[in-house]
Amino acid sequence: MIRGWLIVALASLTWWSTPAPANAHTDLISSSPTTDEVLTGFPETVQLVFSEPVAPEFVTVTLTQDAGPSLELAPRAEGATVTAPVPALKAAGDTPADGWTLSYRVVSTDGHPITGHIAFRVTGSGSTSDKPTQAVATPATEGSRGQGRSVIIIGVFSAVTTIAAMYLLARGRARDRHE
Structure with a gap:
């Protein structure tokens, strides 16, 4: 009988000592350009x-012009x-005017993917300084799958x-009855 309670106590101890999965995720805290920023160059x-x-090794950054490649x-x-140089857009058809979207996908060191998009506009053809400011990230749905598995x-x-x-x-109770 004591052995049975000991087993239940050990099982309970195992349950309560099992660490819960971490809920902290990597977030985008700033970007340059920022969401909805209007740049003069x-x-x-x-x-x-x-x-x-x-x-x-898992960083991807893509720049897309509205209705363009x-x-x-x-x-x-x-x-x-994460920094990425932007090539000079000098060829015909590569005009920097209009809307652009900066898309990114990174993987945090704990293995969770983070994806997001930053829409911005460019009104001129010169270049601007890249001063980081606040931005909003789109959380990845893939990261929640890994947490669900845990x-x-x-x-x-x-x-x-x-x-x-x-x-x-x-089994212990059955033995006690037979003895």
């Missing part, structure tokens, strides 16, 4: 600053900061532990 570089470091930039990540794994582990404890408890 085209930026020479774009910059994204995140709340935590990102994995440099996309231009994949060559981003460089150092810690929590909850499922913890749930399955808890169920198996509970079933094992119940089996051992029942």
